[in-house]
Amino acid sequence: MMAIGQQQKPTMTVKQVEILKLSGTPDHLEDNDCPLSIDSTREMEGQVELEFRQATSEDAAQVSALIGSTWAKFFAYSVTESDLETYLTQTVSEAQIRKEIEDESKYCLLAVRLAKSTVTGGPKTSATGSTVVGVAQMNFNTTEEGLTTSKPVKLDRLYIQPTEQGGGLAALLLQDAEEAAKKRGYNGLWLGVWENNARAIRFYEKMGFVRRGEHFFWLGKSKRRDWTMEKPLVWTVWNDQPPAYQS
Numbered sequence: 001m002m003a004i005g006q007q008q009k010p011t012m013t014v015k016q017v018e019i020l021k022l023s024g025t026p027d028h029l030e031d032n033d034c035p036l037s038i039d040s041t042r043e044m045e046g047q048v049e050l051e052f053r054q055a056t057s058e059d060a061a062q063v064s065a066l067i068g069s070t071w072a073k074f075f076a077y078s079v080t081e082s083d084l085e086t087y088l089t090q091t092v093s094e095a096q097i098r099k100e101i102e103d104e105s106k107y108c109l110l111a112v113r114l115a116k117s118t119v120t121g122g123p124k125t126s127a128t129g130s131t132v133v134g135v136a137q138m139n140f141n142t143t144e145e146g147l148t149t150s151k152p153v154k155l156d157r158l159y160i161q162p163t164e165q166g167g168g169l170a171a172l173l174l175q176d177a178e179e180a181a182k183k184r185g186y187n188g189l190w191l192g193v194w195e196n197n198a199r200a201i202r203f204y205e206k207m208g209f210v211r212r213g214e215h216f217f218w219l220g221k222s223k224r225r226d227w228t229m230e231k232p233l234v235w236t237v238w239n240d241q242p243p244a245y246q247s
Contacts, residue, residue: 050133050169052176055108060098062132063108067092070159078196083220100137106156107180109136111173113164133161134169136177140184146213147230149188153181156191174207182233189233192217192226204229 055063068088076084090096101108111134137157144154155177160170181189192215193200209229216225 049114051110051112051114051130052173053110053112055101055110055135057098057101059108059110059132060094060101063101063110063135064092064094064097066132066135066161067097067157067159070162073162075194078224079219079222083222086220105139105141107138107140107177109138109173109177109180110134111160111164111169131161133164134173135159136173138177138181138189140186144190144192144213144215144228146228147188147190148212149190149230149232151186152188152190152230153184153186154191155189158191170203171207178231178233187233188230190228190230192228195225195227201227201229204231207231 071092072084072088079087100106110132113131113133115129115131135157136155139154139156142154143152155174158170158174158177160173178189189209190212191204191209193204195214209231211227212230213228214225215228216223218224
């Protein structure tokens, strides 16, 4: 998902990658529709295989649970009880996530840990028993002051199941999100990351993002500041050529 300036898609092995909720403003929840050829299945160090694919409305319950539980685990301390309840029951509720998955201006990419029975027999699909362990969510209809690329797309969320952190999954998921953006003709990826989320900031810096500015947002009654970070997306030639309007 992050093959920059190379002829072959690289294999990421970033053991130090761990994390979390890495996007910013909870009132900008984006994702979806992009029928791209990015579905793939990979092995992660001898574990049950992973499938990377676009989310469907049937995934809403698992995606909502993953985002909500991970956010609460790492960030509940920073908000009031009532604001946390509102975030979990409204902002990232199953109904809201389903609405976002079905929104064509958004794109949601999943990492799915396949059930053993799915891997050993028949086609490798995310059948019942398989688990969503990662979510990357993009928004194609928003921008920000201070960005340097001519056609950027926003990464609204990047979540990894806590038990899956530390094995390079976040980097793989981010790479696939970058490829999805490039296939749509975007030449930059930007995000807002909470200023106190030091691990997320370190991760994004390692993945090539640069700080461009900051903005404030409200989570309930809590005023918070995000760092705006951006990464140029460079086209590489494998089987695809960049769009004619792309330099």
